[in-house]
Amino acid sequence: xxxxxxSFLETKENPASAPTxxxxxxxxxxxxxxxxxxxxxxxxxPVVTHMIWYRNGSADDPPxxxxxAHFLEHLMFKGTKAHPQGEFSLRIAEIGGxxxxxxxxxxxxxxxxxxxxxxxxxxEFEADRMTGLVLTDExxxxxxxxxxxxxxxxxxxxxxxxxxxxxxxxxxxHHPYGTPIIGWSHEIETLDRQDALTYYARFYTPENAIxxxxxxxxxxxxxxxxxxxxxxxRPRGAAPERRRQREPEPVARRLxxxxxxKVEQPSWQRCYLAPSHHTAAPGESEALEVLAHLxxxxxxxxxxxxxxxxEKLAVAVGAYYMGSALDETRFYLYGMPAPGxxxxxxxxxxxxxxxxxxxEGVDAGALERAKTRLVADAIYAQDNQAMLARWYGAALxxxxxxxxxxxxxxxxxAVSADEVIAAGRKWLERRRAVTGYLLPENEAA
Amino acid sequence: xxxxxxxPAANGTVNVRELVTPRGVRAWLVEDYAVxxxxxxxxxxxxxxxxPIGKAGAATLLSGLxxxxxxxxxxxxxxxxxxxxxxxxxxxxxxxxxxxRMRTLARHVDRASELLRLCVNAPRFDEAPFARVREQMNxxxxxxxxxxxxxxxxxxxxLVFGGHPYGLPANGDVQSLAAIERGxxxxxxxxxxxxxxxxxxxxxxxxxxRAARLIDDVxxxxxxxxxLKPISQAPFAxxxxxxxxxxxxxxxxxxxxxxxxxxxxPDYIAGVVLTxxxxxxxxxxxxxxxxxxxxxxxxxxxSASLTTYDRASYLYGGTTTKNERAHESLDVIKQQILDLAHxxxxxxxxxxxxxxxxxxxxxxxxxxxKIAGQLVHIQLEGHDPSWLVxxxxxxxxxxxxxxxxxxxxxxxxxxxxxxxxxxPAKA
Numbered sequence: 001x002x003x004x005x006x007s008f009l010e011t012k013e014n015p016a017s018a019p020t021x022x023x024x025x026x027x028x029x030x031x032x033x034x035x036x037x038x039x040x041x042x043x044x045x046p047v048v049t050h051m052i053w054y055r056n057g058s059a060d061d062p063p064x065x066x067x068x069a070h071f072l073e074h075l076m077f078k079g080t081k082a083h084p085q086g087e088f089s090l091r092i093a094e095i096g097g098x099x100x101x102x103x104x105x106x107x108x109x110x111x112x113x114x115x116x117x118x119x120x121x122x123x124e125f126e127a128d129r130m131t132g133l134v135l136t137d138e139x140x141x142x143x144x145x146x147x148x149x150x151x152x153x154x155x156x157x158x159x160x161x162x163x164x165x166x167x168x169x170x171x172x173x174h175h176p177y178g179t180p181i182i183g184w185s186h187e188i189e190t191l192d193r194q195d196a197l198t199y200y201a202r203f204y205t206p207e208n209a210i211x212x213x214x215x216x217x218x219x220x221x222x223x224x225x226x227x228x229x230x231x232x233x234r235p236r237g238a239a240p241e242r243r244r245q246r247e248p249e250p251v252a253r254r255l256x257x258x259x260x261x262k263v264e265q266p267s268w269q270r271c272y273l274a275p276s277h278h279t280a281a282p283g284e285s286e287a288l289e290v291l292a293h294l295x296x297x298x299x300x301x302x303x304x305x306x307x308x309x310x311e312k313l314a315v316a317v318g319a320y321y322m323g324s325a326l327d328e329t330r331f332y333l334y335g336m337p338a339p340g341x342x343x344x345x346x347x348x349x350x351x352x353x354x355x356x357x358x359x360e361g362v363d364a365g366a367l368e369r370a371k372t373r374l375v376a377d378a379i380y381a382q383d384n385q386a387m388l389a390r391w392y393g394a395a396l397x398x399x400x401x402x403x404x405x406x407x408x409x410x411x412x413x414a415v416s417a418d419e420v421i422a423a424g425r426k427w428l429e430r431r432r433a434v435t436g437y438l439l440p441e442n443e444a445a
Numbered sequence: 446x447x448x449x450x451x452x453p454a455a456n457g458t459v460n461v462r463e464l465v466t467p468r469g470v471r472a473w474l475v476e477d478y479a480v481x482x483x484x485x486x487x488x489x490x491x492x493x494x495x496x497p498i499g500k501a502g503a504a505t506l507l508s509g510l511x512x513x514x515x516x517x518x519x520x521x522x523x524x525x526x527x528x529x530x531x532x533x534x535x536x537x538x539x540x541x542x543x544x545x546r547m548r549t550l551a552r553h554v555d556r557a558s559e560l561l562r563l564c565v566n567a568p569r570f571d572e573a574p575f576a577r578v579r580e581q582m583n584x585x586x587x588x589x590x591x592x593x594x595x596x597x598x599x600x601x602x603x604l605v606f607g608g609h610p611y612g613l614p615a616n617g618d619v620q621s622l623a624a625i626e627r628g629x630x631x632x633x634x635x636x637x638x639x640x641x642x643x644x645x646x647x648x649x650x651x652x653x654x655r656a657a658r659l660i661d662d663v664x665x666x667x668x669x670x671x672x673l674k675p676i677s678q679a680p681f682a683x684x685x686x687x688x689x690x691x692x693x694x695x696x697x698x699x700x701x702x703x704x705x706x707x708x709x710x711p712d713y714i715a716g717v718v719l720t721x722x723x724x725x726x727x728x729x730x731x732x733x734x735x736x737x738x739x740x741x742x743x744x745x746x747x748s749a750s751l752t753t754y755d756r757a758s759y760l761y762g763g764t765t766t767k768n769e770r771a772h773e774s775l776d777v778i779k780q781q782i783l784d785l786a787h788x789x790x791x792x793x794x795x796x797x798x799x800x801x802x803x804x805x806x807x808x809x810x811x812x813x814x815k816i817a818g819q820l821v822h823i824q825l826e827g828h829d830p831s832w833l834v835x836x837x838x839x840x841x842x843x844x845x846x847x848x849x850x851x852x853x854x855x856x857x858x859x860x861x862x863x864x865x866x867x868x869p870a871k872a
Contacts (some may be wrong), residue, residue, distance in 0.1 A: 002489075023595075040586040043480075044477060046807060077728070093797060094656075096800060114804070142739070144742070149696070149742070149743070194613050260592035261693070300521065300524050312577075316581060316584065338580065372529065372530070380482060382480045384811075
């Protein structure tokens with residue numbers, strides 16, 4: 001349920017494999033029915049990560065049916081005509097595999113991790129459930145209860161999660177990113193078998209899917225197996241269109257407050273509407289990535305140094321840019337006040353530090369360190385095939401190409417100090433943002 | 446039925462060498478040049494269980510301060526030095542050990558080694574980071590104060606282990622953290638951070654000579670012997686009881702457990718297989734998942750596993766379910782445990798459980814950091830590298846008779862110690 005963070009991978013620094021236009025060993029191709037395939041070889045352990053991604057997420061839920069993308073993700077484990085009643089899951093368990101799935105704003109993905117010799121078997125089952133899902137009311141009803149319990153557990157019992165939902169709902173007044181991925185309770189309660197099947201028929205098609213295989217395999221083997229299993233799925237002619245209403249240009253600064261008796265540690269957040277990797281002008285999302293790191297990426301960042309170390313107004317503070325999104329996205333600042341510091345005081349202090357940073361410009365050493373860190377992340381990522389697979393999947397389902405992922409370190413290297421400041425001035429404006437306060441029951445904002 | 450179908454963990458891929466450095470420090474090494482990085486994982490036996498009386502959280506605070514200034518670098522200078530080369534160094538405190546890890550690009554291994562050497566040999570414990578990190582721990586405590594999951598886990602430990610070190614909060618509480626003095630942490634560091642308590646694994650683009658030099662540079666000058674206080678076998682209280690903690694939330698969060706066989710016990714491996722059948726894995730193969738979630742829709746998550754520490758071993762599980770059906774969920778869980786205790790395990794469940802545990806083992810070894818972590822874990826459990834193969838052979842050898850015997854010993858009369866946080870409807 002948590003989308004991967006914005007840092008991406010693959011660099012020219014890997015001496016083990018000669019750099020090519022396609023990057024170290026990554027190969028992509030398309031099957032005749034339109035299914036996109038990406039292969040990420042990693043020969044170190046005899047295991048594979050097999051993922052199928054669909055280019056639809058909660059932001060594609062029809063009006064009044066919030067939560068249907070996530071609910072269908074649950075129902076996809078229920079069985080097909082050929083493999084009824086959880087046979088897929090039981091088979092995976094039997095071979096010592098692991099499986100799971102996740103739904104995000106922009107995508108839904110399913111994956112298995114197994115010993116490499118089971119890759120064909122995983123494809124057989126996964127291809128089968130792209131079209132063969134069987135649902136009855138007896139299956140759908142208890143699973144809807146499970147989802148409602150999931151929502152109660154992660155949202156309704158947690159005031160911090162309630163604040164997050166309120167901030168998103170306030171930030172996106174028109175675009176569907178303002179609706180929680182899991183859906184609103186009163187709408188989840190109404191989702192039924194027909195809703196699920198209608199949604200399934202619309203989105204679960206070869207043209208809308210991306211197969212990603214990482215691990216101890218190669219393009220030739222993946223192509224052969226993919227043709228055999230996924231290749232026989234009938235094409236629908238075109239991928240379904242994703243039509244989302246665009247968020248209007250924001251004009252009002254907003255404050256949302258959750259008071260709850262369970263809160264003993266107040267917290268603060270600010271969420272700005274900002275362009276994503278997909279919607280940004282060239283270089284802008286890279287500048288936002290560097291900006292987030294400079295402002296709130298660890299203990300040497302500007303906000304941490306000023307507010308935690310020097311002024312001791314906060315015990316924690318950070319920044320995060322969620323660049324991986326199909327439409328306009330979020331840039332976060334967040335913090336926890338030190339004892340005795342009110343949230344309005346922390347709020348004002350953050351604005352003061354931010355304004356000073358944008359006025360004074362970027363320290364050259366700090367800029368170098370930020371880039372070093374972001375580029376090194378790309379090398380560290382090569383150590384983890386499951387993470388690589390997720391990064392490619394998230395990129396390809398949010399409007400990016402493989403080349404975009406591979407050229408990311410070079411584009412980060414190219415970010416200038418002026419571009420960082422320009423991006424901050426343009427996008428970190430109060431009128432573009434919602435501020436959220438989490439407070440104890442009787443404390444006024 | 447018991448044909449050994451063991452596929453050893455990454456047989457031939459996790460090629461562990463045991464090395465002894467010129468200065469006599471032992472370590473396990475996996476040389477692998479596929480990605481140009483080096484992962485180092487290490488642990489000093491004796492963690493939060495060694496917290497001084499009345500000072501719960503001391504080891505956690507200590508581990509939070511080891512990377513907050515060392516040698517002639519204060520906290521800011523130290524973090525800037527890490528940033529300059531994108532070197533990662535971190536420490537964490539567990540019940541029985543204080544762990545650390547370092548990750549660096551291979552070309553910066555010398556600098557990483559210097560910085561890590563400072564952390565373990567010359568931590569500064571300056572006043573400012575001491576006050577800051579303690580306040581961050583306090584903030585975390587306040588943050589979790591009314592979180593049902595944190596409340597239930599804490600209360601369950603206190604109920605079961607009482608005043609034993611395992612019953613105390615590893616992250617302390619507001620009073621115990623306030624009682625810790627800076628000077629005491631220096632003393633605790635001298636007691637805990639020693640060669641005698643140390644286990645090390647190095648994985649990545651580094652050869653044996655270079656790895657040995659790295660290890661000697663960092664660890665060889667540490668004091669030889671740890672001054673650990675002995676920890677007694679933990680008690681287990683509250684069996685058959687249910688402690689309800691009132692919290693106004695729509696769900697009941699439940700933690701349950703009972704004593705089980707220790708890691709050294711001949712029935713331990715059979716116990717692992719058995720508890721996997723009860724509540725392990727990722728879904729439908731678990732009885733609790735099938736009965737609580739799949740058939741009845743009572744909960745999103747439900748699981749159970751065999752948890753072991755140096756001085757305790759127990760079945761531990763939990764679920765979160767709507768208040769109206771909390772007692773029903775608990776009854777279903779108890780019924781499944783009793784059924785397994787009374788010989789309800791089927792041949793099919795046993796075989797599938799074994800196959801899962803054997804087949805999934807290689808998935809723990811697919812990144813450098815995971816390999817290094819596993820290798821230190823294996824050392825802490827007292828095994829040598831042959832365990833990488835032997836572990837699956839031992840699972841493969843578990844017979845129905847073994848499993849039945851272990852079921853009687855692990856599940857016994859099925860009595861549980863239970864903590865529930867929420868507002869459950871009357872049973």
